[in-house]
Amino acid sequence: MTNCIILADVLDGLASLEDNSVHLIITSPPYNLEIPYENHTDNLEYSEYLKWMSLVWKECNRILVDGWRLCINIGENKRQNISFPTFAAFIQQCVELKMLYRGTLIWNKNSAANHTAWGSWNNCSNPHVVPRHEYIIVFSKNNFKLEGDRNLCDLSDEGKEFMEYTRSVWNLGTESKTKIGHPAPFPVELPLRLIKFYSYRGNVVLDPFAGSGTVGVAALQLERIFILIEHSKKYVELMKKRIEKSNLFHSENLKVIEILKNREKINSYK
């Protein structure tokens, strides 16, 4: 199998993948918070947004190999006085798909951003909670436990990383949008940890909303095979550059496949 970028709408890209063909999915979907993406309007009706996301999780469940894992990164969906319980809705959606809920990691962003939307300053009339964290909700398909070769696991031998990752609060800084050239990248440390914690070397890792390709960069570093789906040509170019810059990468091993609207089947990435 070869590392692969699929330029396509997320549902077309997912439809092109075989049942039981992916071991680990790590993704951060659009949050529906009016982020200025290149060609996605990030302010759908909440119900429409949830319907769309439920179709994505259904496809994710279909293509996961039994026992393998889905990790969804989502923020606290707040707009001024309105809060959408997106994180809770995603858990509900995946549980309804009969996926096994493994728990939630809190990404503590340690962010000292100059946020001043407190609601009522120093007054209990209407104080807002200002999020300094995001969530990573984790599911398994059908089985909690996986047999695998410990020699292909990248957690350090002494158990230090394991101890750190099993604690539910992960302290990780944020990634610079300007440096990466994308409006919402997560830090590479986030997929690096998830890949080490939840997969073995040689496994196939997918990000269906790949953005700047951070999951691909992490997968390469840890000798996993990646599949990245993204519908913006501009971001696909960006992720290609990020991936090609990696010393580990041999360009003949990367395929870029464009799926047009006809949902044609891809077999060539295998």
Ligand SMILES: C[S@@+](CC[C@H](N)C(=O)[O-])C[C@H]1O[C@@H](n2cnc3c(N)ncnc32)[C@H](O)[C@@H]1O
């Ligand atoms: C939160 S960003 C992901 C950022 C990524 N984790 C990174 O580190 O760069 C969500 C991405 O989903 C993409 N996207 C939005 N709608 C899509 C669709 N219908 N099909 C495929 N990709 C889509 C956006 O273009 C955006 O790059």
